[in-house]
Amino acid sequence: MRGPGGSSEARFTVAVRRRPREDALVLALDGELDLDSADVLREALAETMEPGVNRILVDCTDLHFCDSTGLNALLRARRSAEEAGARLDLFALRPQVARMFDITGVGTVFHVYANLDEALTDLLPN
Template sequence: MVSGVAGQPSEDGAAGNERFGVEVRGDSGTAVLALTGELDHDTAEPLRRALADCVEAAPERIVVDFGDLEFCDSTGLNVLLRARLSAIEAGCGLELAALRPPVARMFDVTGAHAVFTVYASLAEALADRRPT
């Protein structure tokens, strides 16, 4: 699991606690937020802060990598939806990659998948350079 104090980045750009972590990295106009663990009401603050920091930096696009995220509840979904609106206002895209089945199901059931560009993998997301 990613180390660091909840919501405070460590030296390697990671933030989180023992149940959830977010690592932020970027290159050539794309910020990638790699999520691990369980995203819920009790663990959402590090993601909220990381997304706000990314939006403030205004990269061309933000890609959230769900490849190692095991669970996401409605709190996590709301954080992402709000961040999407902030990203649009800042002129950058917010995209999702590698949704695992339990998380993908929540996006499908709520219809939230329709408002995001969703990629099967992080590699696919990074290879797609279309404007968002």
């Protein structure tokens, strides 16, 4: 897991893990995605983009808060993934985070799934 300054006590972490499909990568977010933590997401995404990965699934199960800086980090991550030939999707949004996506209209930009299984079974093209 990564956190600001490498601390294990960080308010925000990103854990990277492979899933049953070799072409898919899961980024599990934990904590609050905001001005203080957006760089952690950017760095994790930059480190994980590799040949053969065409799907990045962002696990928001433990994402408790996301402000406008966090939304921008996710939008940039989506754009970076697309530039690398991958698709970035989200799953398991908590109600308070989903509300922020709805209010800002960002929810229409991403494919959002209820859970990982649903995301993995969706074989939509990039």
